[in-house]
Amino acid sequence: MISKLDSVLLAQKKFIYNYKNMRWAKGRNETYLCFVVKRRLGPDSLSFDFGHLRNRTGCHAELLFLSYLGALCPGLWGCADDRNRRLSYSVTWFCSWSPCANCATTLTRFLRQTPNLRLRIFVSRLYFCDLEGSPHVEGLRDLRRAGVQVKVMSYKDYFYCWQTFVAHRLSRFKAWEGLHTNYVRLSRKLNRILQPCETEDLRDVFRLFGLLT
């Protein structure tokens, strides 16, 4: 029973190694994705599922997650509801790398066809986002425009992940050196990346109030 539970949880070292938000994450040649799936069942009740996965050769973690989505979210597409409505789900995931351009495109298309799925993405590090005009940077903007909340993981997010996805064996999450500084730097960088989208949003608001033609 314990060993079965352990297999669902991430080993401490694995979590720390893969999620460390250092400037040069040498050797992080794999990506972990920890997820929480919630479904609204009634006014107050929620169903809940969680787990983690890792990319496989030839398949990025995000697309692997998409392939599991049908099993994780029964009734997401069909008409499982007694009034023939699709069920609404919300997914939050914590990924060690931000999504690449290709995954972002697939996700964006998928989400536009599935408005009953809400997605929030937290990332530990930004994947190839140093150059403005990089397709990965554009991918993040596309996701943002598709209504996805994209954020950089902060201390409280690591703390939450440790409590939720890691076999912590009652040990508390201990921040590595530079966690906060790195978070601030990455968060600013992501804000700069998403700035054009925020501006678009503002224009939409102004337009709504007739302040702009």
Added chain:
DNA sequence: ATTTTCAAT
């Protein structure tokens, strides 16, 4: 100053 990246070997 420079270092790294869902590997390839």
